[in-house]
Structure formats: structure tokens, C-alpha cells
Amino acid sequence: MGKHRPDALAPRYLEQFRCIGSACPESCCTGWTVSIDKASYQQYRQVKIEPLATLVRESVQRIPDGTGRNYARIRLGQDSSCPLLDEQKLCRIHSELGEKALSRTCSNYPRIYGIDDDRHIASATLSCPESARLALTEHTALDPITLLLPFANAQLVPLSYKRMKPADDQGDPVLVHAKLIAHAVDGLVRLPTLNAAQSLVQAGLMLRRLARIEARGQAGTLELARTIEHYLAPQHLANVPTLMNNLPVQRTAQLSMLFETTQRYLSKHGGRPSFVALINDVQAGLKLEQGLESAVANLDAALHQRWSPLEAQHPQLLKNYLLNDLTKSLFPRQDILGIEREFMDLALRFALIKFYLLGLAALRGPDFGIDDVVRVVYVVVRNIEHNNSFMTAVMDDLAARDALRLDVLATLVL
Numbered sequence: 413m414g415k416h417r418p419d420a421l422a423p424r425y426l427e428q429f430r431c432i433g434s435a436c437p438e439s440c441c442t443g444w445t446v447s448i449d450k451a452s453y454q455q456y457r458q459v460k461i462e463p464l465a466t467l468v469r470e471s472v473q474r475i476p477d478g479t480g481r482n483y484a485r486i487r488l489g490q491d492s493s494c495p496l497l498d499e500q501k502l503c504r505i506h507s508e509l510g511e512k513a514l515s516r517t518c519s520n521y522p523r524i525y526g527i528d529d530d531r532h533i534a535s536a537t538l539s540c541p542e543s544a545r546l547a548l549t550e551h552t553a554l555d556p557i558t559l560l561l562p563f564a565n566a567q568l569v570p571l572s573y574k575r576m577k578p579a580d581d582q583g584d585p586v587l588v589h590a591k592l593i594a595h596a597v598d599g600l601v602r603l604p605t606l607n608a609a610q611s612l613v614q615a616g617l618m619l620r621r622l623a624r625i626e627a628r629g630q631a632g633t634l635e636l637a638r639t640i641e642h643y644l645a646p647q648h649l650a651n652v653p654t655l656m657n658n659l660p661v662q663r664t665a666q667l668s669m670l671f672e673t674t675q676r677y678l679s680k681h682g683g684r685p686s687f688v689a690l691i692n693d694v695q696a697g698l699k700l701e702q703g704l705e706s707a708v709a710n711l712d713a714a715l716h717q718r719w720s721p722l723e724a725q726h727p728q729l730l731k732n733y734l735l736n737d738l739t740k741s742l743f744p745r746q747d748i749l750g751i752e753r754e755f756m757d758l759a760l761r762f763a764l765i766k767f768y769l770l771g772l773a774a775l776r777g778p779d780f781g782i783d784d785v786v787r788v789v790y791v792v793v794r795n796i797e798h799n800n801s802f803m804t805a806v807m808d809d810l811a812a813r814d815a816l817r818l819d820v821l822a823t824l825v826l
């Protein structure tokens with residue numbers, strides 16, 4: 413590597429991440445369209461070792477008009493797995509040609525890179541079971557570190573997200589102070605006095621106020637600073653846990669919104685087998701066939717008897733999920749008009765994960781534990797990331813019920 417190798421702000425767990433290969437419960441090489449970049453495609457065409465050469469010729473196909481990172485793709489086998497895996501489910505490219513021969517997609521996954529102004533940000537998608545395990549199980553996994561990146565220079569870092577420095581004449585207070593807002597939300601999620609759902613609701617309340625700032629320029633900045641100061645003031649935060657604990661949560665509305673939305677999506681579009689299996693477990697745990705009233709009682713019992721004790725012991729579980737999602741998406745990137753919807757997208761992913769967790773907890777009873785949380789997170793994140801239509805359909809469905817508002821947030825997540 414050259415002396416210009418860039419570094420990035422990254423969560424601690426990324427430093428420890430290693431693919432666990434054949435021990436992986438749901439390999440990324442299954443059911444996923446893998447894009448192959450032009451340089452890798454050309455290198456693979458030169459392979460002479462058999463049977464790899466034939467396998468590559470048969471399964472790596474040019475994309476008509478494909479360029480750059482999307483030059484070709486791997487055609488999956490009938491069982492939806494990558495045909496380049498050997499009997500032990502290990503990648504033949506990796507084992508026979510070496511790590512350097514992996515395509516960009518394969519060597520980068522699950523890592524995601526972004527740039528915030530001029531600072532590189534690295535994180536990982538939790539659709540990988542191993543990155544989910546590392547990120548969720550350790551209390552300090554989301555602590556920031558500086559990580560040297562595996563690229564010879566900054567131009568080679570594949571960027572998924574960008575948040576550029578606002579222009580000097582930018583008047584939108586949210587765009588001008590995006591970093592400050594990100595910092596404030598991060599601080600709320602890390603607060604030890606709030607659980608993950610409570611911190612999300614508190615952040616949502618603050619963002620709802622920020623989204624209503626009418627002034628622009630200096631006056632807007634002043635109002636934004638005052639709002640953040642108010643929501644982060646120790647005397648204000650001291651009352652939040654009591655207020656949240658006393659908030660009436662309409663569990664029937666929560667259940668019907670989140671479960672019916674999921675079912676509607678599945679019946680129209682289907683889902684990955686692991687996601688369908690999870691939803692079947694949720695349905696069995698809540699015993700929905702016995703009616704809404706008993707399902708709500710089961711949901712409540714799962715919350716108080718299974719999830720809350722586990723979360724009290726391991727408060728980082730869903731907090732780290734949230735912190736990772738905030739970092740990975742470089743929240744906020746939208747202007748004052750878009751910040752509510754941008755946040756609701758993130759909050760809805762959290763709401764679905766927590767809801768499925770409760771359904772699974774109802775099924776697993778006293779056996780419910782950390783491994784179940786890791787399973788729910790990677791299965792849901794994978795389903796969302798592999799089906800572009802999933803979040804759009806779910807968001808549209810809730811918007812049609814007028815539920816896509818920050819004031820409905822508490823009902824969805826608490």
C-alpha cells in the first residue's frame with residue numbers, strides 16, 4: 413500500500429471484522445446479485461485453472477452496457493447460491509487466486525464508505541451476521557476509532573454516501589448544521605438514562621421542532637442552536653424517562669400497523685426465505701390466529717418479561733443498531749423539508765426490528781437471548797437491502813394510514 417493510504421472515522425467493531433466463511437449462518441453469496449467490476453471481469457477471463465476457469469466462464473456474465481463497478485454479474489445457481497463456492501462453501505476465487513483477486517463488491521462487503529465534508533467515514537451493513545454480532549454484542553463496539561483503509565489512495569475509496577460542506581451562502585439551517593444535528597442525535601442515543609426506543613422518540617421530538625424552524629440564515633441558526641440546547645439540557649433530560657414510561661402506547665395500533673404492513677408487502681412481493689421464516693416465527697409467537705386482543709397481550713408480555721430484562725442487561729443491543737444506522741447513512745443529509753421523512757425511514761426500520769423481536773421473544777420464551785437479536789437484525793437488514801421496494805412499500809403503506817409522522821413515532825417504537 414502507498415504512503416497515501418487514507419484513514420477513516422469508524423466504529424470499533426469494524427477493526428475486528430473478519431468474514432467467518434463456511435461458519436456463516438447466511439452467507440452473502442446466497443440470493444444476492446453480485447456485481448463484478450471491469451478489472452476483475454477481465455482478470456477472471458484469463459483464469460486457466462480448472463474447474464475454476466469453466467465455472468467463471470459459465471457464471472460471470474457481462475451486463476449489457478455495464479460499466480465500472482457494474483460491468484458484469486454472477487449468475488446464481490438453482491439453489492440461489494454463488495456457483496463459485498466450493499463444497500465447504502468457501503469462495504474459489506479467494507482460495508485459488510488469493511484475496512487480491514476478489515471483485516470490489518466481494519472484497520468490500522460488508523464495509524460501507526462515505527465522506528463527510530473531507531473526512532472519510534467507514535462502517536458496515538448489519539446484513540452480515542458477523543458484523544451484526546460484533547456490532548450488537550459489545551458495549552464499546554460503536555465507539556469511534558480512526559481506521560486505516562485498505563486503499564492505496566483516497567480516490568480509490570468506493571463511496572456510498574456523501575455529505576458535502578455547505579456553500580457559504582447556504583441559508584437552510586439543517587444543511588448548514590447537519591454535523592451538529594448528527595452529533596446531538598448520537599448523544600441522545602448514547603445517553604445511559606434512556607433505552608434505545610426512548611432515545612429515538614426524544615431525537616424525533618427534537619427533529620420535529622427543528623423541521624419547523626421558519627427563519628433562515630443567522631436567525632435560523634440561532635433557533636436551531638436553542639432547540640438543540642433545550643432538548644439536550646440535563647434538567648430537561650432528567651424528566652424524559654418518567655414521561656416516556658407514562659406515555660400511553662396504543663399497542664393494538666402498533667401491532668396492526670407493523671404486522672399488517674409486513675403482511676401486505678409479503679403477499680405482494682414475497683421476501684427472502686430467512687425473512688419469511690422470521691415472520692412465521694413472529695406470527696406463531698403472537699398467536700395472531702387467536703385474535704387481536706390475545707396477540708396484543710402476548711406482545712405486551714414479550715416486552716415486559718423477555719425484551720425489557722434483556723435490554724436492561726445489554727442496553728447496547730438496539731442502541732448500537734441505531735448508532736450504526738445513523739453512521740452508515742450519514743444522517744442527516746436532507747434539508748429542512750426532508751429531515752422528518754429521512755428520520756422516519758430510520759425510525760421505521762427500528763420499529764420493525766423491535767416489533768419482530770417481540771414476536772420472536774413471545775415464541776422463544778425463556779430461551780430468548782442475544783443470538784435472537786442478532787438474527788432479527790441481520791435478517792431484517794438483509795431483506796431491506798436486498799429488496800429495494802421493501803422500505804418504499806412499507807413507508808407508502810404507513811403514509812396512506814397517515815402514520816408517517818413524528819408524532820406517531822412513540823406508538824411505533826415504544
Ligand code: SF4
Nearest residue numbers: 431432436440540542
Ligand atoms: S455474510 Fe459476512 S460472514 Fe457471512 S460470508 Fe458474507 S462477509 Fe462472510
